[in-house]
Amino acid sequence: MDLHSYASAGVDIARAESFVERLKQRARRAGHDNLWKGAGGYACVVPVSGDQAVALTTDGVGTKLLVACQLNRHDTIGTDLVAMCANDLICVGARPTAFLDYYAVGSLSDEQADCVIQGIIAGCDLAGMILAGGETAEMPGLYGEGHYDLAGFAIGQVSRDGLITGEAIKAGQKLIGVASSGIHSNGLSLARKILAGDRRRLEELLTPTLIYVRPVLSLLEEKDSCVTGIAHITGGGWRNLFRLNGTVGYHIDNPLPVPDIFRQLSACVEEAEMYRTFNMGMGLCLITAGEAGRVVDAFRSHGFAAQQVGLVTDRAKTLTMKDSAVILGD
Amino acid sequence: MDLHSYASAGVDIARAESFVERLKQRARRAGHDNLWKGAGGYACVVPVSGDQAVALTTDGVGTKLLVACQLNRHDTIGTDLVAMCANDLICVGARPTAFLDYYAVGSLSDEQADCVIQGIIAGCDLAGMILAGGETAEMPGLYGEGHYDLAGFAIGQVSRDGLITGEAIKAGQKLIGVASSGIHSNGLSLARKILAGDRRRLEELLTPTLIYVRPVLSLLEEKDSCVTGIAHITGGGWRNLFRLNGTVGYHIDNPLPVPDIFRQLSACVEEAEMYRTFNMGMGLCLITAGEAGRVVDAFRSHGFAAQQVGLVTDRAKTLTMKDSAVILGD
Numbered sequence: 001m002d003l004h005s006y007a008s009a010g011v012d013i014a015r016a017e018s019f020v021e022r023l024k025q026r027a028r029r030a031g032h033d034n035l036w037k038g039a040g041g042y043a044c045v046v047p048v049s050g051d052q053a054v055a056l057t058t059d060g061v062g063t064k065l066l067v068a069c070q071l072n073r074h075d076t077i078g079t080d081l082v083a084m085c086a087n088d089l090i091c092v093g094a095r096p097t098a099f100l101d102y103y104a105v106g107s108l109s110d111e112q113a114d115c116v117i118q119g120i121i122a123g124c125d126l127a128g129m130i131l132a133g134g135e136t137a138e139m140p141g142l143y144g145e146g147h148y149d150l151a152g153f154a155i156g157q158v159s160r161d162g163l164i165t166g167e168a169i170k171a172g173q174k175l176i177g178v179a180s181s182g183i184h185s186n187g188l189s190l191a192r193k194i195l196a197g198d199r200r201r202l203e204e205l206l207t208p209t210l211i212y213v214r215p216v217l218s219l220l221e222e223k224d225s226c227v228t229g230i231a232h233i234t235g236g237g238w239r240n241l242f243r244l245n246g247t248v249g250y251h252i253d254n255p256l257p258v259p260d261i262f263r264q265l266s267a268c269v270e271e272a273e274m275y276r277t278f279n280m281g282m283g284l285c286l287i288t289a290g291e292a293g294r295v296v297d298a299f300r301s302h303g304f305a306a307q308q309v310g311l312v313t314d315r316a317k318t319l320t321m322k323d324s325a326v327i328l329g330d
Numbered sequence: 331m332d333l334h335s336y337a338s339a340g341v342d343i344a345r346a347e348s349f350v351e352r353l354k355q356r357a358r359r360a361g362h363d364n365l366w367k368g369a370g371g372y373a374c375v376v377p378v379s380g381d382q383a384v385a386l387t388t389d390g391v392g393t394k395l396l397v398a399c400q401l402n403r404h405d406t407i408g409t410d411l412v413a414m415c416a417n418d419l420i421c422v423g424a425r426p427t428a429f430l431d432y433y434a435v436g437s438l439s440d441e442q443a444d445c446v447i448q449g450i451i452a453g454c455d456l457a458g459m460i461l462a463g464g465e466t467a468e469m470p471g472l473y474g475e476g477h478y479d480l481a482g483f484a485i486g487q488v489s490r491d492g493l494i495t496g497e498a499i500k501a502g503q504k505l506i507g508v509a510s511s512g513i514h515s516n517g518l519s520l521a522r523k524i525l526a527g528d529r530r531r532l533e534e535l536l537t538p539t540l541i542y543v544r545p546v547l548s549l550l551e552e553k554d555s556c557v558t559g560i561a562h563i564t565g566g567g568w569r570n571l572f573r574l575n576g577t578v579g580y581h582i583d584n585p586l587p588v589p590d591i592f593r594q595l596s597a598c599v600e601e602a603e604m605y606r607t608f609n610m611g612m613g614l615c616l617i618t619a620g621e622a623g624r625v626v627d628a629f630r631s632h633g634f635a636a637q638q639v640g641l642v643t644d645r646a647k648t649l650t651m652k653d654s655a656v657i658l659g660d
Contacts, residue, residue: 019443019466032460044462046428048487049382058430058483060467098376100388102432102481113349130362132374135481136349137390140519142477149472151432151465153388153483157378189470 004194004268038092039166039229040243043156045092051160055094058153059084062235063188067205069146074112076208077150078119079126080185083209085154086127087232087284090216093164094156096127101134102151106143108136116150119208126211129154162220166244168228169312174292177256177309178299180283184209186235187277191261194268204261212284215302219286219295226290233279241285242317242330249315253322254308256281272326275319287312334524334598368422369496369559370573373486375422381490385424388483389414392565393518397535399476404442406538407480408449409456410515413539415484416457417562417614420546423494424486426457431464432481436473438466446480449538456541459484492550496574498558499642504622507586507639508629510613514539516565517607521591524598534591542614545632549616549625556620563609571615572647572660579645583652584638586611602656605649617642 007014036045036053043055061080068077078101086096101120103113113136124131143149183191183205195201212232219225229244241250258281266274274280288295292308299306313320317330337344366375366383373385391410398407408431416426431450433443443466454461473479513521513535525531542562549555559574571580588611596604604610618625622638629636643650647660 015438015440019438019440032462035460035462041463044428044430046460046462046485048384049379052379052382054378054384054485056428056430056462056483056485058432058463058465058481060432060434060465062467063469063471065469066471098374098386100374100386100483102388102390102483104390104479104481108345108349110345110349130365130376132362132365132376132386133371133388135388135390137392138519139393139395139479141393141396142473142479144474147472149434149469149479151388151434151481153386153430153432153481155376155384155386155485189468 004190005270005273036163037165039164040091040231040240042088042091042232043094045158045163053158055089055092055156055158057085057088058151059088060149060151061185063192064185064205065148065150067188067192067202071202071206073206074115076119076206078116079123079208081150081152082120082123082127082129083211084185084234085152086129086211086213089154089156090213091164091230091232092158093162093220094158095217096129096154096156096213098132098155099124099129100132100153102137103134103148104137104139104143105148106140106145108138123211127213164227164230166229168289169245169248169287170289171248171312171314173228173287173289173312174308175250175252175310175312176286176288176292176295176306177282178212178284179256179305180279180281181210182207182259182261184279184283186279190269190277191265194265201261201264210283210304212304215299215304219298226288227286227295228289229287231285233283233285237276237278237280238319239276239328239330241319247316249313249318250310251313251320252310254310255321256305256307256309272328275326275328282309334520335600335603366493367495369494370421370561370570372418372421372562373424375488375493383488385419385422385486385488387415387418388481389418390479390481391515393522394515394535395478395480397518397522397532401532401536403536404445406449406536408446409453409538411480411482412450412453412457412459413541414515414564415482416459416541416543419484419486420543421494421560421562422488423492423550424488425547426459426484426486426543428462428485429454429459430462430483432467433464433478434467434469434473435478436470436475438468453541457543494557494560496559498619499575499578499617500619501578501642501644503558503617503619503642504638505580505582505640505642506616506618506622506625506636507612508542508614509586509635510609510611511540512537512589512591514609514613516609520599520607521595524595531591531594540613540634542634545629545634549628556618557616557625558619559617561615563613563615567606567608567610568649569606569658569660571649574617577646579643579648580640581643581650582640584640585651586635586637586639602658605656605658612639
């Protein structure tokens with residue numbers, strides 16, 4: 001059987017990363033020095049007044065949109081959009097406050113638009129954000145019949161003391177994994193290609209991305225939370241952990257259960273590619289310098305499955321797994 | 331000759347407005363009371379700390395994108411994107427600080443992407459904003475060959491004292507019009523339809539939207555600036571003035587020169603439709619309770635053509651013009 005890869009599904013990550021690098025070089029000019037550095041670049045942090053700053057992020061839901069269009073089910077894709085932004089904000093320690101959507105269509109359908117907005121509002125409620133505004137663009141000629149695109153923009157508030165920079169991550173600290181609800185909103189181009197004929201699985205792909213805001217804020221608001229890093233597992237899969245701190249690595253010896261959908265995909269995809277494309281059952285990963293149980297309990301009390309999954313190591317930018325030959329490096 | 335209208339070009343404004351109204355109803359819930367009210371809803375204003383707030387806005391460039399694609403010229407469309415956001419922020423009195431872009435393509439082309447980013451960076455420089463981040467999404471299957479979409483998100487900073495609410499606009503105050511560079515980024519679906527075969531005019535459509543940040547900030551930073559309202563003339567044309575204050579109207583007795591491109595379009599479009607679709611040569615309109623000359627000079631000293639164009643009247647939500655039967659009402 002031919003193995004699939006993310007590149008074979010039409011997404012050229014290397015090209016995209018080289019573009020983003022060039023972009024960073026060009027954008028790095030006067031003014032950037034004033035930004036605070038948040039862990040992993042999940043959000044940029046703009047100081048506003050004294051020790052208060054706002055964190056900003058933008059994201060989309062990728063080709064999960066095309067699954068929604070194919071199945072004509074649009075009521076939860078807006079929740080994914082909010083999740084992708086809100087989960088990024090909490091990675092730098094920010095409390096999400098306001099959300100804006102960009103909704104572009106070829107021709108506006110009341111029914112579709114109402115469904116999309118319903119999902120956005122549900123997501124904002126879960127994330128504690130106000131849907132503060134947005135742009136609805138009608139662009140005949142750019143989008144095909146029934147197609148649309150969605151982009152989200154979210155801001156959160158963070159104090160200098162509350163900012164998570166990732167600098168305090170050290171070997172020996174504990175990794176807590178929090179379960180995903182499935183594929184979330186990354187790797188869909190590859191998944192769609194493999195599951196194209198399987199309607200039940202396509203429907204499963206639409207399960208909304210979990211929003212981790214409430215348990216994370218409840219943790220961060222405790223005195224001495226001991227949380228030193230938070231990684232939202234998005235595009236790039238478990239490699240997202242490498243974003244937090246360039247001097248450490250990770251060893252996973254007690255992974256969360258891998259949902260069936262990833263087992264089905266893994267029949268067609270090389271194992272390392274699975275871990276660098278999908279969340280593999282772990283939607284969020286926290287690092288704590290304190291008791292693992294305290295973090296685990298915070299999530300469980302909010303209804304999320306969580307457990308200690310491993311430890312921080314001193315093997316820089318290397319991720320190893322017990323009982324697996326897969327080694328991810330940067 | 332058949333007259334064209336915006337609706338005949340495939341853009342149903344009434345449907346879009348009814349959707350936005352429903353959206354507002356649904357989004358208006360706990361939390362919205364905490365937002366400050368900025369004039370015209372050009373940006374939403376989220377308080378951060380004490381008397382400091384951030385203003386947020388999102389916008390796109392509509393089907394100006396399709397002109398860029400048709401002519402394969404992508405070096406200034408990013409400037410339009412920044413302009414659409416930055417000019418909205420200044421309407422509430424905010425100083426633009428940071429910008430994020432969402433750039434979605436079917437398949438990433440280095441050359442096209444570099445051109446797009448070049449325009450975004452040029453725009454950010456003109457607007458005094460940092461390009462703080464962004465999202466580049468590769469979505470095979472959603473966008474046609476060479477097509478892409480762009481959304482911009484911008485934040486600015488504003489103090490309680492500096493917020494422009496529009497409430498101080500009164501009959502008798504002066505209207506200052508600032509020249510546009512042409513069609514800017516609205517009404518393109520209609521313009522493209524009419525000018526489809528005219529390559530020179532299509533090239534002219536790509537003239538970048540002017541960025542009015544510098545002269546506006548220099549004005550607002552003066553003591554007692556006397557500016558009571560600022561309208562960015564975008565979708566809806568001169569009807570944008572009605573957004574600022576529901577109790578007043580406007581009389582235009584000394585309009586800015588109407589650029590040739592609008593004269594050509596007006597051969598195919600009813601006159602009132604021209605004024606409610608296009609900027610008709612006026613990209614920004616300010617209202618002052620002080621001396622018109624002071625506002626005019628601020629723009630001229632920054633190289634923008636500006637003049638007093640009319641007066642605020644007490645005929646609520648009505649716009650009249652000297653020597654014209656056109657009356658715009660809300």
